Each structure stands twice: as structure tokens, then as C-alpha cells.
Amino acid sequence: MPRRGTSRPPLALVVLAASAVAFVALPLLALAQRAPWRELGSLLVRPAVADALRLSMVTAAATTGVSLLLGVPLAWVLARVEFPGRSLVRALVTLPMVLPPVVGGVALLFALGRRGLVGQWLDAQLGVLLPFSTAGVVVAQTFVAMPFLVITVEAALRGADRRYEEVAATLGASPWTAFRRITLPLVAPGIAAGALLCWARALGEFGATITFAGNLQGRTQTLPLAVFGALESDRDAAVALSLVLVALSLVVLVVLRHRWWVLR
Numbered sequence: 001m002p003r004r005g006t007s008r009p010p011l012a013l014v015v016l017a018a019s020a021v022a023f024v025a026l027p028l029l030a031l032a033q034r035a036p037w038r039e040l041g042s043l044l045v046r047p048a049v050a051d052a053l054r055l056s057m058v059t060a061a062a063t064t065g066v067s068l069l070l071g072v073p074l075a076w077v078l079a080r081v082e083f084p085g086r087s088l089v090r091a092l093v094t095l096p097m098v099l100p101p102v103v104g105g106v107a108l109l110f111a112l113g114r115r116g117l118v119g120q121w122l123d124a125q126l127g128v129l130l131p132f133s134t135a136g137v138v139v140a141q142t143f144v145a146m147p148f149l150v151i152t153v154e155a156a157l158r159g160a161d162r163r164y165e166e167v168a169a170t171l172g173a174s175p176w177t178a179f180r181r182i183t184l185p186l187v188a189p190g191i192a193a194g195a196l197l198c199w200a201r202a203l204g205e206f207g208a209t210i211t212f213a214g215n216l217q218g219r220t221q222t223l224p225l226a227v228f229g230a231l232e233s234d235r236d237a238a239v240a241l242s243l244v245l246v247a248l249s250l251v252v253l254v255v256l257r258h259r260w261w262v263l264r
Contacts, residue, residue, distance in 0.1 A: 028246060035243055036236045043240040051218045052226035052241065056203055059137045059222060063202040064195050066138065067146040071198075072191060075153035076179070094147045104143050105211025112139065112212075136213035137220050141202035148201050149194035156190020157183070193256055200252040204245060 036043065043049060078090055096104055112119040112130045122128040130136040164186065168178040184191070206224040213220040215229060223241055230238035 031239065031242055031246065035239050039236065040240055043237050046237065048217055048226065049237055049241060052221050052223050053244070055218070055221065056223040059134065059141060060199050060202040062138045063141040063145055064199045066142050067149045067198045068195055071146045071149040072153055075150045075157060079154045079157035093150055096144050097147045101144055101205065101207025102211050105140060105208035108140060108143060108208065108212040131212055132214040132216065132220060134219055137209055137222060140208040140212045141205045144205050144208050145198045145201040149198040152194030152197060153187060153190050156187040160186045196252055196256060200249060203248060
């Protein structure tokens, strides 16, 4: 009796699958082939490149922190609280995942710009001007990246065993204590996975950032924006920065490997 999984796959499916892999791999191979490997170190320490790399690391970390602060409670509410319109709220929260980033940047300008819905009040009352600032980069990245954390943590919360929380409640633990001492440790791997995805998405954010925060070296020019600018003036620097982004993205995927698929 033949064992499961030993039958030969249809040739047509194998060919199409191989074509899909080649379609994704070919541009990356071309990028690696074009890379100035001997000058890579010197390219990455140039002032503009170093500024973009430093700014990207700082803003991506800040974005992840803000997303954890806001996104974990939001994920808990979506996973555990029944309320009218929950599906609509979930759709609204995850909308930036499918929304063109440049549209998100335009929306942020109308909301938080100098004459925006809330931005005019921030400017007049607090003297806070978010567009074309480093804080604006964090805002744009958070808008785009936080949904990745929310859906990952929500999936982890839905898969967690709620009996531990119920036992804690019967023993007199308050909801906050149960959340802090029971729920968070249970879903810690999911939170870590969501934070890593959020960080990676923030690191690669381009459209909303350039629309809302601009492209100012040392202030708002992150790695993707530096790649875009370098394509016209310094092709080798653009390739070097692209390789950095590809390498960081691969590291994230390797670290997450099975975790992302399980949570989905």
C-alpha cells in the first residue's frame, strides 16, 4: 500500500510553482549581481547612508513601542470583548494593510497637518507640528505598521486557553491583574512575533512617510527614501541600501519562520 505523500506531483503544478519562485528570486538575484561588494563597507559609512540607517533604526523602534502600547490593548478588545460594530472596527484597523501607503500619507496630512482636522489644534495650542519631522515619520510608520501587530496578537489571544484567566478570576484576581500576570505571558510569543513584523514593516515604509514627513536627510529620510533618492545620483549607494533592507527582511522571516504561519 503506497504511503501518503509519495505520489509524484503533477508536472504542470511543479512548473508553475518553479516559475513563481523564479519570478520572486530573479530581481533579488539581479540586485545581488549588481551590488558593489568590494565597496559595500565604504558605501554604508557615508554620511547620508549612515544618517538614513540610524534614523530608520530609531523610528522603527519607536514605531514598535507605540504600536505595542496601543495595539496590544486593541487586539485584546477585538479578541475578548463583544460589542456592536466589532467587525467594522477590525476592518477599519486593518485597512492600512491594503490601503496604498501614499493615500495613508495624504489622510495623515488632512488629519495632522498644520491645517488638518487635529493638526491645527496641536499647532495652535501645543506648538506641535508633526509633518516634516522625525515624530511625523513615527506617526506615518505606526499608521501603516500597527495593524500587523494587532492581527498577530489578536490571533494569539483567540488561540490562548482562557481557563487560566477564569481560574485567576475565581481566586480573586482583578481583570487587570489577570491580564498582566496570566494573559500577557500566555501570548508573549505572539506579541513578540507581532512586534517583529511591525518593526520590519516600519523599516520598509515609504509612501506614507514621504507624503506626510518628506525626505529630509538626517530628519525624515529613512532607508527606503534614501534608496529612492540615491537611484538618481548614486546607483551603488542605492544598491547597498537595498541589500541592507533585503538582509534585514530575510532575518525577520527566518526568525519568525513557523510562528507567522501558525498565528495566521
